[in-house]
Amino acid sequence: VLPQLDxxxxxxxxxxxxxxxxxxxxxxxxxxxxxxxGRLESxxxxxxxxxxxMPPPPAKPAVALFAGDHGIVAEGVTPWPxxxxxxxxxxxxxxxxxxxxIALSTRATLYVIDVGVAGPPIDHPNVLNxxxxxxxxxxxxxxxxxxxxxxxxxxxxxxxxxELIESGANVLVGGEMGIGNTTPAAALxxxxxxxxxxxxxxxxxxxxxxxxxxxxxxxxxxxDRCGGPDDPIQLLAELGGLEIAALAGFYIGAAALRVxxxxxxxxxxxxxxxxxxIDPIVSRYMVSGHRSTEPGASIGLSALRLRPLLDLEMRLxxxxxxxxxxxxxxxxxxxxxxxxxxxxxxxxxxx
Amino acid sequence: VLPQLDxxxxxxxxxxxxxxxxxxxxxxxxxxxxxxxGRLESxxxxxxxxxxxMPPPPAKPAVALFAGDHGIVAEGVTPWPxxxxxxxxxxxxxxxxxxxxIALSTRATLYVIDVGVAGPPIDHPNVLNxxxxxxxxxxxxxxxxxxxxxxxxxxxxxxxxxELIESGANVLVGGEMGIGNTTPAAALxxxxxxxxxxxxxxxxxxxxxxxxxxxxxxxxxxxDRCGGPDDPIQLLAELGGLEIAALAGFYIGAAALRVxxxxxxxxxxxxxxxxxxIDPIVSRYMVSGHRSTEPGASIGLSALRLRPLLDLEMRLxxxxxxxxxxxxxxxxxxxxxxxxxxxxxxxxxxx
Numbered sequence: 162v163l164p165q166l167d168x169x170x171x172x173x174x175x176x177x178x179x180x181x182x183x184x185x186x187x188x189x190x191x192x193x194x195x196x197x198x199g200r201l202e203s204x205x206x207x208x209x210x211x212x213x214x215m216p217p218p219p220a221k222p223a224v225a226l227f228a229g230d231h232g233i234v235a236e237g238v239t240p241w242p243x244x245x246x247x248x249x250x251x252x253x254x255x256x257x258x259x260x261x262x263i264a265l266s267t268r269a270t271l272y273v274i275d276v277g278v279a280g281p282p283i284d285h286p287n288v289l290n291x292x293x294x295x296x297x298x299x300x301x302x303x304x305x306x307x308x309x310x311x312x313x314x315x316x317x318x319x320x321x322x323x324e325l326i327e328s329g330a331n332v333l334v335g336g337e338m339g340i341g342n343t344t345p346a347a348a349l350x351x352x353x354x355x356x357x358x359x360x361x362x363x364x365x366x367x368x369x370x371x372x373x374x375x376x377x378x379x380x381x382x383x384x385d386r387c388g389g390p391d392d393p394i395q396l397l398a399e400l401g402g403l404e405i406a407a408l409a410g411f412y413i414g415a416a417a418l419r420v421x422x423x424x425x426x427x428x429x430x431x432x433x434x435x436x437x438x439i440d441p442i443v444s445r446y447m448v449s450g451h452r453s454t455e456p457g458a459s460i461g462l463s464a465l466r467l468r469p470l471l472d473l474e475m476r477l478x479x480x481x482x483x484x485x486x487x488x489x490x491x492x493x494x495x496x497x498x499x500x501x502x503x504x505x506x507x508x509x510x511x512x
Numbered sequence: 513v514l515p516q517l518d519x520x521x522x523x524x525x526x527x528x529x530x531x532x533x534x535x536x537x538x539x540x541x542x543x544x545x546x547x548x549x550g551r552l553e554s555x556x557x558x559x560x561x562x563x564x565x566m567p568p569p570p571a572k573p574a575v576a577l578f579a580g581d582h583g584i585v586a587e588g589v590t591p592w593p594x595x596x597x598x599x600x601x602x603x604x605x606x607x608x609x610x611x612x613x614i615a616l617s618t619r620a621t622l623y624v625i626d627v628g629v630a631g632p633p634i635d636h637p638n639v640l641n642x643x644x645x646x647x648x649x650x651x652x653x654x655x656x657x658x659x660x661x662x663x664x665x666x667x668x669x670x671x672x673x674x675e676l677i678e679s680g681a682n683v684l685v686g687g688e689m690g691i692g693n694t695t696p697a698a699a700l701x702x703x704x705x706x707x708x709x710x711x712x713x714x715x716x717x718x719x720x721x722x723x724x725x726x727x728x729x730x731x732x733x734x735x736d737r738c739g740g741p742d743d744p745i746q747l748l749a750e751l752g753g754l755e756i757a758a759l760a761g762f763y764i765g766a767a768a769l770r771v772x773x774x775x776x777x778x779x780x781x782x783x784x785x786x787x788x789x790i791d792p793i794v795s796r797y798m799v800s801g802h803r804s805t806e807p808g809a810s811i812g813l814s815a816l817r818l819r820p821l822l823d824l825e826m827r828l829x830x831x832x833x834x835x836x837x838x839x840x841x842x843x844x845x846x847x848x849x850x851x852x853x854x855x856x857x858x859x860x861x862x863x
Contacts, residue, residue, distance in 0.1 A: 191610070192600065192603050192608060192609055192610075193609070193610050193828050194717035194718050194827070194828065195718065197717060197826065197827050197828040198610060198824075198826055198828055198832070199805070199824045199825030199826040199827065200824040200825050200826075201824055201826065201836075240862040240863045241860075241862045241863075242860055242863075244860060245859060245860050248857070248858065248859040248860060249543065249859060251857075252543050252852055252857040252859055255852075255857070256850070256852075257543060257850075257851055257852025257856070257857045258543055258544070258851065258852070259542070259543075259544050259549060259847055259851060261850060261851070262843070262846040262847045262849070262850035262851050263843050263846065263847065265846060265850060266839065266842050266843040266846035267839055267843065366545035366548060366862075367545050367546065367862060454550070470824070471822070471840075472823070473549075473550045473551040473552055473821070473840075474550030474551050475548065475549055475550040475551075475552065476545070476548050476550065477544050477545065477548040477549055481549070485552075485839070485840065485843055487839075488617065488618055488836070488838075488839035489822075489824075489836065491617050492613070492614050492617040492618065492836055495613040495614065495616060495617035496610055496613045496614065498613070499607070499608075499612060499613035499616060500608055500609065500610060500612070500613050501603055501606075501607075501608025501609070505608070506599070506602075506603040506606070506608045507599065508596060508599040508600060508603055509592075509593055509595060509596050509599060511591040511592045511717075511718065512591045512592075512593075
């Protein structure tokens, strides 16, 4: 393991139960029926525990979107050509993708990082070039990448988390773009949750029945090929993707710096499971933004013990569902910051 | 019926199917897998239809919180004393309630309207005094108000909708404050949805088992007393509340001016059912912000054919759940405004 990752892991501590309890107790004094804000109250307590601050600070969210390509696309698991990854990275860099619209609407700052797109370097001022390699290998036949490359991609993600937090962000959303990446995500979730591939494999961005059956078979055979190693970084090298490895590192980096993470759909959940396998403290810094329609998402969320905030039948990726949930996170802190107590407002409590 | 309400009803038209279809077709050209934004896409189509504009404009939301008191509190249906209504109106006017925190966090402008609080007038610059009467009568024994008063309260709500839209708002949230108002809400929902009171009655802001059984009995006996008249305004006069009548008028006024309405929890749903009974076009302008834990909310939403955007186990009222959903409404429009098409971004479409 890289020394940088070792240092990060050594600095991980659990969120503060004391601050979470303080938030719960304070909620009972605010001018509203006890418990009436439902999950906004438990979210506020979680945020207080993560920040070790009651009330939690106003949200300053940033979205880091990691892009990578996938050799597994050669097996015919998606109707989209790989070249779309680079095209979409350019589209995101110029502001035309769904995540741009949603990040602007929710006032989140968006960063795009090429950690493993195939083809020539993407020359655009808004794209951070941190490419570890140009796309993964076809993991149906060989490991997607080396362990060293997986560690480098993890380090890219952790470094980005550190950079965003240093520049003022205090809520981090991971997003991704990578044609074919529901296939490595399903493979990782199947391996990490010990599930039959058919239960965690979805139709991604639109495969038909024949392609779906083929996709499930490719995933099952790929897991058989490598035996699904127990070590999460070896597993990532065998069946992962560069953007998935970067996301796992991003989550570890955010948790090490005690900043809440908003998890998006099935690809991010696969990365979250890897990060959590590396150290289970990481998932305590996670909030699930939404429930994707991909079946692997729900299985992964259960394994992480996360309940999504939104359930809008989305399956786009890019961090879109998690970004859409950001206003809920700010509101959960706002009620703890701004509300009056029964005493301070001179409101009579119930009998 | 008041001439003002007659004019409003005459001006109601259905949202434009043409613009909604235009949004659906346009969504298929945007740089994302078709349908992958799920309910955000159908919401965008609904907004386009309502505004008769594709794309819909950026959201400029306003929350109108109507306050009123309830004579039915004398029957012992809530553990909170009626004086809390006026105290909470002051708390809202000075910025200390949950709705203040949530409205600030979601950048919605908040207005507080006294349409029927009991006791002396509330002297505060942030409280609009449009009081029709000082609290309703105890509807277990007699009508809550006269038909004339119900119409006046409806007119107050419609006038407020008009004022907010004239001042620039283009998305309207109704909220309410009124100790005991889950009881009239349940009574109205039972009568309008032809449901047994036990199915629509909840524990409101915290009643125990004995008080719950009593609350159900009071509601059933009150419906029996008046026979649950078919005419929605007569029903409102018998079993309603002044803030509920104002909300019904607010919804009708918003629909008449072709502005989307975000419906909150069980009290607002009762008002929405009344408005929809007056003219079913009104519900086509409605978006359900959230699913309250009150059982009458789910029954009312089904009757209105509305699916809530959020389900966060909230039961606070004040418009809090609907206000929390506002960023989703802005985002639904933002993707139609800001995204590139496959053509404009030179992104290859799927095979």
